[in-house]
Amino acid sequence: MLRPPRDARPGDVLDLVVQAPALLREDIEVLALLTGAEDIEPLTRAANEAFRLHAVASTDGVAEAASAAGYDVALVPSSRRLDRVRVMALDMDSTLIDIECVDEIAEAQGIKPQVAAITASAMRGEIDFAESLRQRVALLAGVPLDALRKVYDERLRLSPGAERMLEAFKAVGAKTLLVSGGFTYFTDRLRARLGFDGTASNVLELRDDRLTGSIAGDIVDAASKAEALREMARDHAGDGIVVAIGDGANDLPMLDAADVSIAYRAKPVVRERATHAIDHCGLDAVLNLFV
Numbered sequence: 001m002l003r004p005p006r007d008a009r010p011g012d013v014l015d016l017v018v019q020a021p022a023l024l025r026e027d028i029e030v031l032a033l034l035t036g037a038e039d040i041e042p043l044t045r046a047a048n049e050a051f052r053l054h055a056v057a058s059t060d061g062v063a064e065a066a067s068a069a070g071y072d073v074a075l076v077p078s079s080r081r082l083d084r085v086r087v088m089a090l091d092m093d094s095t096l097i098d099i100e101c102v103d104e105i106a107e108a109q110g111i112k113p114q115v116a117a118i119t120a121s122a123m124r125g126e127i128d129f130a131e132s133l134r135q136r137v138a139l140l141a142g143v144p145l146d147a148l149r150k151v152y153d154e155r156l157r158l159s160p161g162a163e164r165m166l167e168a169f170k171a172v173g174a175k176t177l178l179v180s181g182g183f184t185y186f187t188d189r190l191r192a193r194l195g196f197d198g199t200a201s202n203v204l205e206l207r208d209d210r211l212t213g214s215i216a217g218d219i220v221d222a223a224s225k226a227e228a229l230r231e232m233a234r235d236h237a238g239d240g241i242v243v244a245i246g247d248g249a250n251d252l253p254m255l256d257a258a259d260v261s262i263a264y265r266a267k268p269v270v271r272e273r274a275t276h277a278i279d280h281c282g283l284d285a286v287l288n289l290f291v
Contacts, residue, residue, distance in 0.1 A: 002016075002059040002063050002073065003075070004075060005074075005075060005076060005077060005080075005260070005275045005276070006275060007077065007241070007259050007260055008077040009077065009079065012079055013054070013055050013077070013078040014056055014075050014077060014078070015053060015054050015055065015056065016031065016035055016037065016052070016056045016059065016074070016075055017050065017074045017076055018031060018051050018052075018053065018071055018073050019048050019051075019071065019280070019281045019285050020048060020049060020070060020072060020280050020281065021281065023049040023050075023051065023071065024069075027069055027071070028051050028053075031053060031062060031065065031066075032053050034060075034061060034065070035056035035057060035058055035059060036058055037055060037057075038054045038055040039053075039054050040054075041053075041054060045284065045288050046164070046281065046282065046284035046285045046287055046288055047160070047164065047282060047284055048282065048284075050281075052288070054078070070280055072279055072285060074276040074277075076276075076289050079291075080260070080290050082172055082290035082291065083172045083173075084240045084241045085169060085172060085174045085240060085242075085290070086173070086237040086238060086240030087177065087229070087233050087237050087240075087241075087242045088169045088175070088242075088243040089177040089178075089228070089229040089243070089245070089258070090177070090179070090244075090245045090246075091180060091245065091246035091247060091248070091251050092179070092182055092190065092201070093180060093181075093182050093248075094265070095159065095245060095246055095247045095251075095264050095265075095283075096158065097156050097159060097186075098157050098159050099151075099155055099157070100116075100119055100182075101151060101182050101183060102136050102137070102140070103115055103116045104151045104156075105147055105148060105151055106136075108147050109140070109143055111139055115136045115139055115140075118136050119132070119136065122249070123249055123250070123267055124249060124269070129181060129222055129249075129250040133202065133215065133219060133221075134215065134219075137204065137211070137214065138213045139213070140204075141211060141213025142213070143210065143211045144211075145209045145211075146209075148183075148185045148186075151186075152186060152189060159264070159282060159283050160281075160282030161282025161284030161285065162194075162282070162283045162284075163194065164283075164284040164287075165283045165284045165287060166194055168284075168287050169243075175198070175236045176195070176196045176198075177198045177200070177232050178191060178196045178198070178201075179200045179224075179225040179228050180200070180201040180220070180225075181201070181219075181221060181222075181250050182202065183201055183202050183203070183204050184199070184202065184203050184204075185204065186201075187199040197232075200220050200224060200225065202217075202220050204216070221250060222254070225250065226256070226257045228254075229244060229254050229257050229258065241260060242258045243259070243260045243261075243262070243286070244257065244258035244260075244262070245261070245264050245283070246261075246264065246266070247264050247266040247267065247270060248270065249269055249270065252269070252273055255270070256273070258275075260275050260276070261273075261275045262277070262278060263276070263277040264278050264283060265279055276289055
C-alpha cells in the first residue's frame with residue numbers, strides 16, 4: 001500500500017513516480033487509468049526509465065501491480081523541488097557502495113561466515129549495533145593494513161547512479177554527508193574521490209600496521225549517524241529539504257531525522273519506515289522523486 005509522504009502539505013497535489021531499468025509503456029498507461037492521473041510525463045534525470053503520473057486520484061492496487069512487474073513506485077508531492085534540497089546524507093556500506101567492507105576484509109582472511117552472520121543480524125535490528133561492531137572488529141585482530149587497501153582497490157564498487165546523484169545534489173547547492181558504522185579508512189578515500197562535505201565513521205585501532213581488534217574512540221552507531229545529519233542540517237538546511245538514504249536498521253534514526261528518507265535496496269524494517277523505497281533502480285533514481 002502506498003502512503004502519502006510525510007512531507008506532503010494540506011492541499012498538495014500528489015504524483016506517482018514509476019521507475020525501473022526498463023518499463024513497458026503499456027504498463028504506464030494502465031497505471032494512469034488505474035490511478036486516474038491527469039497526464040504522463042517522461043523523466044530523464046536518471047539512467048533508468050521513469051515516468052511521473054500527475055495528480056493521481058487513487059493508488060489502490062498500484063503497489064501490488066508495481067511489485068509484480070519489478071517497478072519502483074513512489075507517491076510524491078508536486079511541490080517537492082530538487083533545488084530546495086540543502087542537505088543529503090548517505091550511508092556507505094551497501095548504499096553508496098555495493099559491499100559491506102568489514103565482510104570483505106573478513107573474506108580475505110577466511111573468516112567471512114562468522115563476521116557476515118553478525119553483520120546480517122545487526123542490519124536486521126536483532127542485536128545492538130555497537131556490540132555487533134565490537135564483535136566483528138575483534139575477529140579482525142592481526143589483519144594487516146594492506147588487506148584494507150586491497151578491499152578498496154579490488155572489491156569496492158560504487159552503487160549504480162551514485163556519481164550522477166551526487167553531482168545533481170551538489171549542482172543545486174546541497175551539502176553532502178557520508179555516514180557509516182564502517183571505517184574511516186574507506187570514508188576518507190570516498191570523501192576525497194567524490195567530494196563529500198562531511199563524513200562520520202569509526203577509526204580502526206592500529207599497531208605496527210595491523211588491526212588490534214579494537215575501535216579507537218567512540219563508536220559511530222545509529223544515534224551518531226542521526227546526530228551528524230542534524231548537525232549539518234542545523235548549519236546548512238535553513239527552511240530547505242533534508243534528505244537521507246540508507247539500507248539497514250542502524251540507519252533508521254538518521255532516516256527519521258530527514259524530511260525525505262529513501263530506503264535503498266533495504267531491509268524490510270527500513271522500507272516500512274522510510275518515505276520511499278528504491279529496490280530495482282540505481283541511486284540516481286532518487287532525483288526523480290523531486291520536481
